[in-house]
Amino acid sequence: MSAKVLAFDVYGTLIDTHGVVTELETRLSASGKAAQAADFSRRWRDKQLEYSFRRGLMGAYVPFSQCTREALDFTDRALQTELRETDKDHLMEVYARLPAFPETAAALARLDRAGVRCVAFSNGTAAAVEGLLDQAGIRAHFEAVVSVDEVKRFKPDPAVYAHLRQRLEVDPGDTWLISSNPFDVIGARHAGLHAAWVRRSSEAPFDPWGIEPDMTVADLDALAERLG
Template identity: 40%
Template sequence: MMSSSSTCPYDAARESWATVRIPSMSAAVASRMSMVGSVRCRSLNGPGGGWHNYKRLSRVPPCMAGLCFDMYGTLCDTSSVRTRLGEVLGVPDRLVAAVDETWRRKQLQYSYQSAQMDDYEPFWAITSHALDYALAAYDLAPDAEARDRIRDAYNHLEPFPGAVEALTRLSEAGHDVVVLSNGNPAMLERLADNAGLAPHFDDVLSADAVRTFKPDPAVYEHAAETLDRSIGDCRLISSNAWDVAGAGNAGMATTWVNRARDPPEAIGARPDREVTTLPAVADDLC
């Protein structure tokens, strides 16, 4: 079992190691983590082909982890919508930033509300409702065509630096690499294609399959079932602290990409690995 003072046995075999923090864990989280190996690797990649542009899931030894990447805010930058907002709205940068922040905040809030109220709508609809709120909050009233152009920015989010590098290295090391996102399948497929990430995924898993949203445990359980693994043999990689807390509570291993160096959530499980960049995820797990 890994604790705050433990080191991975893989360290001794490495000449270099990413800066990775292993926070202290509560007894409950440590118990869940007792069945999880944090660093696993093999030398051969799985076969290509499969659904859409994505590689088919390979048969891998039980010691390998199924790596589940969050898409929005982890692999792709949701704030890259600001370019489109500025072009369409023609307002000062400070107002563009405020609309963007409100849009993202309401997008997450509405997903929570939808799940709690048992009133599911696909994430594209949630994103549209959140945009409508953000525009109204700042007395902006673009027409329907302009709103469509703004929404379309979510199909063209920019990948974070190192995203392709990290996914490539992890895949070549033999890990199954999948997306696990609140996005509905169509919007995830569009974004993966446009961002150039699709060839690096073994599969794309959506919360839409269980008609709720993260951090509902059902989403993480769905990923484990699809990967045909115990939930403790799956690892979520996310920049969203609330997502990490939810996955950990459900029993997943977690890596938090903490770019802002924020404190962890006060509710839910703490991450068992913490890095600040996507390439550092690969440094840790390859």
């Protein structure tokens, strides 16, 4: 068994947060704005993260699902898409069963065979993440789910990464954060962990903060090849 523990971010790293676009197209068709579905999805995700950052700074923690719903309400107003409450409820249900990225299951299986310990590490509550991983068919690859809800903070608060280390009971040098979110990678590196950036778009820039990932990969297959 490898000494390394890989802590995988969930939303945007294992799970495709834009897997809701098809459903958005259907729901936005009533207002004749189905063509805005992709833009709606991007804005929804950006606002979801912004709300978690703002609440973290304010010390006003709420479950991540509330940030998600408030971001949905905001995006609907901003784009004037006039979604009904029933549409929003349905979209939240869809968000709870988003698909994994295509290579996720095979990459995790490869890490399993190599004896690498893996955990899921998310802004989502444990119950939400458990459900998401179960429906995506990948829960069995993780020995545990570590949620920020346990400390009532959001990434990239240093307390969140300290909590991860305490839960894992491993040395910082053996702990790797795996994330497609630069803010998460920087937060982990700042807290003394190793971090790999999953750069899913070749055009995605990394924040110029002088804190770089230990490793950059295009997808989880490439990660498994290097860390498996």
